[in-house]
Amino acid sequence: MLVLAFASHANAGGALQWSGFALLRASNGADTTTLREKELSAQLHVGVDWSPSPFFAAHVHLLARSDDANARRGHFGIVEAYLEARNKYVRLRGGAFFLQTSRENVDALWEPAYTITPSALNSWLGEEFRPIGIDASFTHRGLTAGGTIYRGNDTFGGIPVERGWSMRDHWITLGEWIPVDPDYYTSASAENDHRAGWSARGAWTGANALVQLTHIDNRGDGLPYGRLFNWGTRFDIVSGEYSQGDWTLAAESGWGPSFLIVEGVKYTTDLRASYALVSRRFPRFRATLRADDFKARTHERALTFAFLWTPPGHLRPGFEVTTSDGEQRVIVELRYSFH
């Protein structure tokens, strides 16, 4: 409450700005790997932005949550922290940040705009991938080319292969360790093999549409390091969206191999995750239907329906039901945005 009160006053002017949201969530306590959600949980996201001029910005995204998903240092942490310089064509970003791929997490602080919880694909990227490095992009006449060189993320790939896909908004924080099996953890901060990873993307933006291709390669060596196991993961994503009036169509499809080496033997798993959603905005609410298809060691599908009330003001009640392989998860949530 003190944070909310301070934030509302801190936005009175000047180059420093606070933003964020707090949520209280209730669910039916689904207990499968894919749909796991506590019966009652809460999260607080705070964004701090400093922008003394339009050419320069600094951003920090902080998170506190009641459900740590049995992770080490899972209750509090830094989600993103970066400096940014930009002009009309070029943007440089340095620090820890989400890669610019998602067609769902399009609100500030990587908040999903159409549903309460994201697809399996973006749940995975939010839970296990956070480039810590430098991103550069060039945009001209609707075309964008971007590239990222980063450290960390050596264990990227462990979650879908070892633990299994999930559909939840557990954004990994810097220094957090998330268990993938009884013996090993994954951490976006893990830099064990001293090999930088890289990513490249290209996008075309039209009047109502966007298409983007992204390649990710963490160049992991696939070897164990104490309680962390490196995975060598390469992943390609094609994403697109189209908006017309109150309707939005969005879809992403990702695929690629992930390997580890056990006692000199290389084991490779092909990862695949896709979704397609259709969303319609009404004067006071939004309704979205999303279909997911994802595969690592097993092949699963899910269907999600979300209903978000969007009255004027700061509150956003929401309702979401997801079914996957015979299991069902129901979420009711109250979200308060302060900015």
Place this chain on the structure above:
Amino acid sequence: MTRTLPLLLLLLGPLARAATVNVTVRDARGGAVNDAVVYAVPEGRELPLAKKSAIMDQKNRMFVPHVLPVQTGTSVRFPNSDDIRHQVYSFSSAKQFQIPLYKGTPANPVVFDRAGVVSLGCSIHDRMTAYVVVVDTPYFATTDRKGRGAISSVGAGKYSLRVWYPDMTTEPAPVPLTLAASDNQELVVTVRK
């Protein structure tokens, strides 16, 4: 009716004496150039700053309209019609500004008090771009998909017709215009695009 007709003539008289300039903007291959701003700058006389207002909206993560011409001195509001947040900024020399992250409509409009082209962006959504074209005249129009723009209600006199379009590298040479009352001129301007 007897009293109304003179009143109507009095009110509509200036419009009846105003000229219209219909401009078609084409590229070197003859293709239509849409979203070009065509504007007539009066020669030999300065006009007072406008005390008008305009709106640049944000819908579906796009600025609407993509190109907004305004007269110098116009206040522009930036309502956010989306259900997500935006952070509008510009680093153009004609007007540098940034509006902190927001939903709804910011309390204060931005006054564009200097002629020039202002490129807009959103810190959250890289694909959002737009232009506010600030001109020293109230006589302007934006071309449509056929490359046509109609500058209406122009008073008689001498003018310099200018053209601006997105990604322009070299401004086309101004076209001198002499307008009489009630003129209706058609012009075709070819630009290098």
